[in-house]
Amino acid sequence: MASVIVIDDEPLQQSILKTILEDEGYEVHTASSAEEGLEIIGAIQPDVVLTDIKMGGMSGLQLLDNLTDEANRPAVIVITAYGTISSAVEAMKKGAFDYLTKPLDKDAITLVVKKAVDRMNLLRENIRLHKELYDKFKIEGIVGKTKRMKEVMDVVKKVMNANVTVLVFGESGTGKELIARAIHYNSPRRKGPFTAINCAALPDNLIESELFGYESGAFTGAIHRKPGLFESTTGGTLLLDEIGDLPMITQTKLLRVLQDKEVRRLGGKDSIKVDVRIIAATNKDLEKEIEKNNFRDDLYYRLKVVTINLPSLSQRKDDIPHLVEYFIDKFNLEFGKHIQGINDSAMKLLMDYYWPGNIRQLGSVIERAVLMADNEKITLDDIKSELTQPHASTVFDLEIPEEGVNFEELEKELLKKAMAKANNVAAKAARYLGMSYKTFWYRLEKFGLNNPEK
Ligand SMILES: Nc1ncnc2c1ncn2[C@@H]1O[C@H](COP(=O)(O)OP(=O)(O)OP(=O)(O)O)[C@@H](O)[C@H]1O
Numbered sequence: 001m002a003s004v005i006v007i008d009d010e011p012l013q014q015s016i017l018k019t020i021l022e023d024e025g026y027e028v029h030t031a032s033s034a035e036e037g038l039e040i041i042g043a044i045q046p047d048v049v050l051t052d053i054k055m056g057g058m059s060g061l062q063l064l065d066n067l068t069d070e071a072n073r074p075a076v077i078v079i080t081a082y083g084t085i086s087s088a089v090e091a092m093k094k095g096a097f098d099y100l101t102k103p104l105d106k107d108a109i110t111l112v113v114k115k116a117v118d119r120m121n122l123l124r125e126n127i128r129l130h131k132e133l134y135d136k137f138k139i140e141g142i143v144g145k146t147k148r149m150k151e152v153m154d155v156v157k158k159v160m161n162a163n164v165t166v167l168v169f170g171e172s173g174t175g176k177e178l179i180a181r182a183i184h185y186n187s188p189r190r191k192g193p194f195t196a197i198n199c200a201a202l203p204d205n206l207i208e209s210e211l212f213g214y215e216s217g218a219f220t221g222a223i224h225r226k227p228g229l230f231e232s233t234t235g236g237t238l239l240l241d242e243i244g245d246l247p248m249i250t251q252t253k254l255l256r257v258l259q260d261k262e263v264r265r266l267g268g269k270d271s272i273k274v275d276v277r278i279i280a281a282t283n284k285d286l287e288k289e290i291e292k293n294n295f296r297d298d299l300y301y302r303l304k305v306v307t308i309n310l311p312s313l314s315q316r317k318d319d320i321p322h323l324v325e326y327f328i329d330k331f332n333l334e335f336g337k338h339i340q341g342i343n344d345s346a347m348k349l350l351m352d353y354y355w356p357g358n359i360r361q362l363g364s365v366i367e368r369a370v371l372m373a374d375n376e377k378i379t380l381d382d383i384k385s386e387l388t389q390p391h392a393s394t395v396f397d398l399e400i401p402e403e404g405v406n407f408e409e410l411e412k413e414l415l416k417k418a419m420a421k422a423n424n425v426a427a428k429a430a431r432y433l434g435m436s437y438k439t440f441w442y443r444l445e446k447f448g449l450n451n452p453e454k
């Protein structure tokens, strides 16, 4: 319920206003002077203040001057006598939301108070969203206590305030977009827009019109002109996600935009100045793509002023307990649950797993576990189905004999299957099994499997 304070030194008018507003469902407080009104405002932080301008003692205008708590400022509606419109103008200049003239009209009062309440709700919502956004992307909110992640965060802190292009490498789900947002929301551009475009998700012809915009008639279907992302992101940060999938011809155009800091819309003649910080992300090895003639080397050097290599989750396993704790807190809040943690055997499974989907996958495993868990702590039962399927079922789909399991045979079978799945790339197969490359290789040799051609 929204709260309103009526300030008026005429008892009759005060009580009429109170009745009207109470009928509308507001919580109404009254004060007979601006001084008293200020006290109540300080005490209850109302949404709306309805005040007469001319009163004995402090006037409604002086009251406006005394609202110094900007963060909790209510919407103020002033009431002026007929013929004193200049004081209403004065009040608006001092930040009043609106004014009413006497004689007061019931519909006008309810309408303007409703507008003021709506406006306050909108403002509060905005403040809340903004705060959430900052909180979400504040550097401290990014989990990473391992050396690898600390190094990453050191680079992030260094580049935040410099207006340089950053190239972020990392497997799927390692946090490339999170890092890009963190850079933006901690940079001097934080009040500007952050936009992301996924170069792999759009057909080639659409990417250009999205990035650079078009004039009407530029191509069939271009009915209205449309500014591109470079224009709409001016003052902010543009994430070019999956940049490794950008078509060659668009790469050429992009390079030009980066060099000249201006764009030309498709079908347009004029160049438009743009001021956009670029962050590019990819899970491809761009140097390999250059060799294969799929990526321009000059664009690559332009983008990689600073590069950030995000480790895969299996390369930063010591972060798993911290990430688990972070995700449990997060989903407790989201689902209104009170899960206290995770038991040892469940944690061990998480530590041993190879996490092909990285942090995104860990997040969804914990999300589901928090939702499903019946006990205080997450148990093996809450997570194991997620981790054995579907990946493991393809690798671990081994026949268990009725009796007399031969572990060596089992292990051998496992190694072979992992190698087959990894197309004989030992490093990959090692990752599937959550082993270090060295250990994996040692075990292959032990079973004479180190030459898969044989
Ligand atoms: N260090 C971290 N701390 C907390 N949450 C993280 C961290 N890294 C990633 N996440 C979360 O994991 C999920 C995946 O991250 P993000 O979308 O940034 O990955 P990505 O590398 O862009 O993945 P993709 O290549 O699939 O697009 C997000 O929900 C993100 O908030």
Ligand SMILES: [Mg+2]
Residues within 6 Å of the ligand: 176, 177, 241
């Ligand atoms: Mg991404």
